Amino acid sequence: xxxxxxxxxxxxxxxxxxxxxxxxxxxxxxxxxxxxxxxxxxxxxxxxxxxxxxxxxxxxxxxxxxxxxxxxxxxxxxxxxxxxxxxxxxxxxxxxxxxxxxxxxxxxxxxxxxxxxxxxxxxxxxxxxxxxxxxxxxxxxxxxxxxxxxxxxxxxxxxxxxxxxxxxxxxxxxxxxxxxxxxxxxxxxxxxxx
Amino acid sequence: xxxxxxxxxxxxxxxxxxxxxxxxxxxxxxxxxxxxxxxxxxxxxxxxxxxxxxxxxxxxxxxxxxxxxxxxxxxxxxxxxxxxxxxxxxxxxxxxxxxxxxxxxxxxxxxxxxxxxxxxxxxxxxxxxxxxxxxxxxxxxxxxxxxxxxxxxxxxxxxxxxxxxxxxxxxxxxxxxxxxxxxxxxxxxxxxxxxxxxxxxxxxxxxxxxxxxxxxxxxxxxxxxxxxxxxxxxxxxxxxxxxxxxxxxxxxxxxxxxxxxxxxxxxxxx
Numbered sequence: 034x035x036x037x038x039x040x041x042x043x044x045x046x047x048x049x050x051x052x053x054x055x056x057x058x059x060x061x062x063x064x065x066x067x068x069x070x071x072x073x074x075x076x077x078x079x080x081x082x083x084x085x086x087x088x089x090x091x092x093x094x095x096x097x098x099x100x101x102x103x104x105x106x107x108x109x110x111x112x113x114x115x116x117x118x119x120x121x122x123x124x125x126x127x128x129x130x131x132x133x134x135x136x137x138x139x140x141x142x143x144x145x146x147x148x149x150x151x152x153x154x155x156x157x158x159x160x161x162x163x164x165x166x167x168x169x170x171x172x173x174x175x176x177x178x179x180x181x182x183x184x185x186x187x188x189x190x191x192x193x194x195x196x197x198x199x200x201x202x203x204x205x206x207x208x209x210x211x212x213x214x215x216x217x218x219x220x221x222x223x224x225x226x227x
Numbered sequence: 228x229x230x231x232x233x234x235x236x237x238x239x240x241x242x243x244x245x246x247x248x249x250x251x252x253x254x255x256x257x258x259x260x261x262x263x264x265x266x267x268x269x270x271x272x273x274x275x276x277x278x279x280x281x282x283x284x285x286x287x288x289x290x291x292x293x294x295x296x297x298x299x300x301x302x303x304x305x306x307x308x309x310x311x312x313x314x315x316x317x318x319x320x321x322x323x324x325x326x327x328x329x330x331x332x333x334x335x336x337x338x339x340x341x342x343x344x345x346x347x348x349x350x351x352x353x354x355x356x357x358x359x360x361x362x363x364x365x366x367x368x369x370x371x372x373x374x375x376x377x378x379x380x381x382x383x384x385x386x387x388x389x390x391x392x393x394x395x396x397x398x399x400x401x402x403x404x405x406x407x408x409x410x411x412x413x414x415x416x417x418x419x420x421x422x423x424x425x426x427x428x429x430x431x432x433x434x435x436x437x438x439x440x441x442x443x444x445x446x447x448x449x450x451x452x453x454x455x456x457x458x459x460x461x462x463x464x465x466x467x468x469x470x471x472x473x474x475x476x477x478x479x480x481x482x483x484x485x486x487x488x489x490x491x492x493x494x495x496x497x
Binding site: 049050053054056057059063065067082083086087089090093094095097098099100101102103104105106107108111112114115116118120121122123125126129162165166169170173175177178179181182189 | 238239245247248249251255257258260261265268269345350353366367379381382393401416418420450453484
């Protein structure tokens with residue numbers, strides 16, 4: 034269990050490295066595969082609440098370190114209405130929220146129905162992006178939502194969700210290598226059938 | 228909820244509050260540490276990308292490349308001559324300004340850089356370039372292309388070889404501007420969610436009865452401490468008059484979809 038938890042943390046850190054090389058698809062309204070969020074979501078459904086919170090903190094903290102913009106700069110007397118940035122650390126709370134959402138369907142995953150978790154990962158990414166965009170609108174004022182932004186959110190969620198079976202497959206392989214079952218009820222059912 | 232889970236949740240919330248209350252300086256230090264750790268991967272990634280590009284470049288017809296090289300060489304020679312003449316004139320200008328006791332001589336230098344990554348984040352419009360503090364690049368410096376203003380330096384990597392540029396099309400990149408043949412000044416910035424197609428910029432705080440019209444060019448005023456004066460930004464596309472003030476949409480002079488080489492404007496003293 035400890036070995037598996039430790040490997041999920043390493044997997045999340047590796048996702049940060051790979052994310053650096055995943056470009057935005059300009060033809061799909063600049064949508065992208067959010068690998069970090071995907072790995073976190075898939076791991077969140079396979080671990081306990083404490084490990085999920087550790088993963089959420091690491092994921093949110095490093096995501097903000099990667100994406101946070103610098104201070105405005107310039108003379109405040111000239112730029113009287115400076116555009117606000119998102120505060121460093123907001124992603125930690127969003128990751129935590131997504132993780133709790135994923136843990137809500139953990140019983141289904143433990144029964145071997147990983148497909149529901151795969152679908153929920155897409156919904157969670159969509160909620161995550163929508164929440165992020167809503168926060169941007171809240172701190173900057175003037176609610177602006179155009180068609181392109183909406184499509185960007187939808188395409189990003191779908192693209193990310195399509196890769197979730199691959200991440201689950203990796204997690205199953207890792208758990209069996211660590212002699213740890215991430216869906217024990219499904220395993221018991223299989224043994225009973227035999 | 229189990230007591231241990233409750234403690235973990237409280238610790239998590241405490242950690243989040245700790246992160247949310249960090250100052251800008253601490254956040255920059257955290258980012259520096261993060262990108263230092265990422266640096267070996269980013270370097271090898273850039274190297275692989277360069278090799279792939281070189282491989283693809285080789286597959287192009289060599290004669291076309293040769294002709295292009297020849298023309299570029301000719302242009303380079305011509306530009307070198309112009310630059311040497313420009314330097315002499317600049318020196319003469321400084322001397323004359325000094326003789327006339329002008330308060331400040333505006334000298335500057337540029338660093339050429341290549342765009343190595345586009346839009347690395349979801350919501351911010353940024354690119355990464357292959358020039359950093361090792362070549363004198365610092366934060367808040369203006370970045371130009373041969374078509375006009377591109378943006379400003381937002382972050383420098385710890386290794387000093389890369390930096391991140393906040394593009395003019397981002398809502399957070401604000402520029403104090405003037406309109407040619409007009410007394411109007413305002414603040415220009417990008418628009419939220421303006422990724423697709425031709426991004427337009429929004430010019431705010433024009434007077435209510437402004438007489439600006441489409442086709443007029445927009446330049447930096449030089450006020451605000453970030454951008455030097457008289458850098459081209461774009462042309463007025465349309466004007467929206469309001470009761471208290473007016474706004475205009477500006478078509479940028481730079482083609483942001485095709486950014487290859489850019490120039491970071493340095494102060495001559497740096």
